[in-house]
Amino acid sequence: MLRREFLKYGAGLAGVAAVQTVSGSLLAQTSSPAPPIFLRIQDVDVELIDGSSVFMWAFSQGAGKPSVPGPVIRVKQGQSVTLSVENLSPSAHSVQILGIPGASFGPIEPGQIGGVTFTASLAGTYFYVDPDRAPLNRLLGLHGALVVEPAASPSGGPVTPYGETQTTxxxxxxxxxxxxxxxxxxxxxxxxxxxIWVLNQIDPRINKLAEADDLAGALELVGSxxxxxxxxxxxxxxxxxxxxxxxxxxxxxxxxxxxxxxxxxxxxxxxxxxxxxxxxxxxxxxxxxxxxxxxxxxxxxxxxxxxxxxxxxxxxxxxxxxxxxxxxxxxxxxxxxxxxxxxxxxxxxxxxxxxxxxxxxxxxxxxxx
Ligand SMILES: [Cu+2]
Missing domain, CATH: 2.60.40.420 (Cupredoxins -  blue copper proteins)
Known part of the structure; x- marks a missing residue:
């Protein structure tokens, strides 16, 4: 019997998990690098609203509680950010921030740590995902939001969610x-x-195949x-x-x-x-x-x-x-x-x-x- 963390369903617990925020900008000057961000990937069983549970993969902030979606990461525009991910799952995984060129790494073999240093040059809302076996690994839990906030208040104009040169x-x-x-x-x-509203859908047949390590079968089922x-x-x-x-x-x-x-x-x-x-x-x-x-x-x-x-x-x-x-x-x-x-x-x-x-x-x- 596999011993996996069980993510109990319910507003209280899930709320605690969802509220996790990794902030790269706290106390840091924009010009200085953000404090390093460290995530983990692991296998979990996730309880659903009807009491059933499905196999998923989940990110956690360091040794924190894993959650689907993963913790919200916040950084400042222009800041150098180092993201490291330890893979505690028995299968290989990769990580990519969609929309930020060069912000990807992997595959990270089981038990290994991978990482990348990148600069978020445009403010906005981003996804970090596991791009492997696309869209399977993302769909089965390995996704989360990355928020890039503008570095400084604009001179004269209103505060907006975007950098001065981006703001239309x-x-x-x-x-x-x-x-x-x-x-x-x-x-x-x-x-x-x-x-932050992260939407996802679950087809338990796919989770079942992934749980049995039939990842090719799970990926094929994505077609239906x-x-x-x-x-x-x-x-x-x-x-x-x-x-x-x-x-x-x-x-x-x-x-x-x-x-x-x-x-x-x-x-x-x-x-x-x-x-x-x-x-x-x-x-x-x-x-x-x-x-x-x-x-x-x-x-x-x-x-x-x-x-x-x-x-x-x-x-x-x-x-x-x-x-x-x-x-x-x-x-x-x-x-x-x-x-x-x-x-x-x-x-x-x-x-x-x-x-x-x-x-x-x-x-x-x-x-x-
Ligand atoms: Cu309506």
Whole structure:
């Protein structure tokens, strides 16, 4: 019998795992290297919302608890970052940061440590993944978010999630309007006020073959991928809706940046209630580079194909369906909870149970500023 770490399902434990953040920027000057980042890869059994469990691979921060997705890594733009990964799994693995040229290494044989030093020259939201047997190793748990924050506040302009040379006139206009225009009463956006939403799907047949070490068979089955579980930061349904690291929360007038990433193979169609969002960046599909948009569109549903990463500003304004005369709300009082869910029916009704036990969470307007 294999002895593997068992990742018990549930908001409490998963929340602890998901909140792990490796910060390369804490106390460090931008010009100086970031403190080295050390991750581990290991085999785990992950419990799902219905109590069943599947074999997966997981990253952990050093000796910390492994989690799917892996810990969030935060670094500053222009900083030299050294990433090392120890492979505690009995199979070989590699690591790549999609969209950062040269930031890849491997294969790391079992028991070995691999690593790379790279510079994140553009701010934005990135994926680190195991690119081997693509997309198998990524799909089975080896993925996580890397956030590159701008190095310095721009001279004169508003604070945005991007470096000064990346920031487009459209993004500058949007962030200048926050707290300064009747459309966005309240405060400007604050650096670090963001939430990371990593999407994934699980087809347990594939996990089963990987567990039996039939990796060729598992990869072949990817061709007839039939997802049965849909996860947001590793959680489904009500659990994602009660997971503090997942749920955007704030007062009216405190805008927040959503960083959405899809590690899986199914295209999601995310729909948010209560406020519209503004997509500020997405990736160039071939190079995976961050592209900051100039033509900023207000929308309530956005597509998340496999490997897509999108930044979206959630303005935290008064929901437009509440008339001015009924504001502040009296019948239904603060906090106001609004859902975000996937509009693809299968992701709401699959093995996780009946609606809404698939890809769904809440966001919370706690009260007036
Ligand atoms: Cu909807």
């Amino acid at each position: 006139p459209g993004v500058r206009a949007l962030f200048s309007a926050l707290g300064n225009h009747s459309r966005f009463p309240g405060r400007p956006w604050l650096l670090g006020r963001d939430k 991928f039939l997802p049965r579980y849909f996860t947001l930061n590793g959680l489904s349904g009500v659990d994602a809706a009660h997971d503090e690291p997942t749920v955007p929360r704030g007062r009216v007038g405190q805008p927040l940046l959503l960083r959405a990433l899809n590690a899986g193979l199914a295209t999601h169609s995310l729909h948010i209630h209560g406020n519209h969002v503004f997509t500020t960046a997405e990736i160039v599909s071939n190079s995976h580079e961050v592209r900051v948009l100039n033509n900023i569109i207000e929308e309530d549903t956005w597509s998340m194909p496999p490997l897509m990463r999108r930044d979206l500003l959630l303005p935290f304004t008064k929901p437009p369906e509440i008339p001015d005369a009924a504001w502040p709300p009296r019948q239904e009082k603060f906090p106001l909870l609004y859902p975000m869910h996937c509009h693809n029916e299968i992701s709401q009704t699959s093995a996780g149970g009946s609606y809404p036990l698939g890809l769904v969470t809440d966001w919370v307007l706690e009260g007036p500023l």
